[in-house]
Amino acid sequence: METKILKVDEESLALAREIIYGGGLVAMPTETVYGLGADGTNGEAVKKIYAVKGRPSDNPLIAHVHKDYDIGKLVYVEQDYALKLKEAFMPGPLTMVFYSKGVISSVATCGGDTLAVRIPSHEGAQAFLKAVDLPVVAPSANISKHVSPVTAQHVYDDLNGKIPLILDGGKCSGGIESTVLDVTEKVPRILRAGLITREMIASVAGDCVYAQHKETDKVRSPGVKYGHYMPRAETARFAAEDWKTALKYYDKQKQSGRNPVLLIENSLKDEVGERNVIFLGEDAKEMAANLFYDLRAAERASDLIVVVEPRGKGGVYDGVMNRLTKAAKKFDG
Ligand code: TXA
Ligand code: MG
Secondary structure: OEEEEOOOOOEEEEEEHHHHOOOOOOOOOOOOOOOEEEEOHHHHHHHHHHHHOOOOOOOOOOEOOOOOOOOOOOEEOHHHHHHHHHHHOOOOOOOEEEEOOOOEEEHHHHOOOEEEEEOOOOOHHHHHHHHHHEEEEEOOOOOOOOEEEEEEEEHHHHHHHOOOEEOOOOOOOOOOOEEEEEEEOOOOOEEEEEOHHHHHHHHHHHHOEEEOOOOOOOOOHHHHHHHEEOOOOOOEEOHHHHHHHHHHHHHHHHOOOEEEEEEEEEHHHHHHOOOOEEOOOHHHHHHHHHHHHHHHHHHHHOEEEEEEEOOOOOOOOHHHHHHHHHHEEEEEO
16 A cells, blocks of 8 residues: 655645544654554454554553543543643643543453543644544554654654555654553552653642552553564663763774664763764753654664663653663663
């Protein structure tokens, strides 16, 4: 099948609507990463998402709706703090998990009793969701386990020939996926860290904790148990304080004939000399915005990615570190 990349406009939206109502898939821009959307009420359409991505069938999908859509049609909003969070952070990079009313296909919820809901703020996403005016379930628009896509070209690189349409809304400004928050209980629990931070949520909801994922737990956010964000080049991760070891490792590999690239925060600019470097950014937000873009640039250009963790902690750094720890194993000599 031919994969079209079209700017978001009246014509492309009409085509997108036709595809979605016909049970097909459309890739859409959001402020976090690109999503691969289908009609959430159509089980056969949703199955295509899993097939195209090679996604494990027990990892549920997020339902995306436009800002005027009544989410009460899809889920039970039981906690008062959830309404406050919706008011404060939606539309935006926050996904909330509620008990489902069963409107969305069980293929998307993997037979579970909960549904994750998100209202993206990206103009192109809003226009698309408004045009279809139904809940669109969408995972990130990459092949499963690969780095998430933050440009239409990234989506094309992974899914060319497998989907009919990519709506091009430019480079995603957020750069890492939404915060996934369980709001079914008294205290909100973060299942996946993102741009809406624990601190921001606690300031509105009174409290907020990170879910503790232990081996013995019934996994509440199945996505956390799989390999993720893996570049297609060998990648070695070093702790912030081990940056000198990282430079030595880079040099040794270079001498042995490899073509390494260093990913490192801007604050170490003066230390890296003539090495081949991609700078991740000045602060956590910049690093989040650049991370997947840079990992994809690095895997195209090199056969070895040497990444040094940022020094900062808390806030958006938690989301950046979460992605990095999954993208690359810690270097252990
Ligand atoms: O920013 C985002 O969230 C992007 C854009 C496209 O909206 N979407 C995205 O989807 O990252 P995906 O499928 O790549 O990640 C969804 C995460 C997974 O970790 C999944 O396990 C979790 O959300 N999730 C989905 N439904 C859930 C549910 N009912 N309960 C717990 N976790 C859920
Ligand atoms: Mg994903």
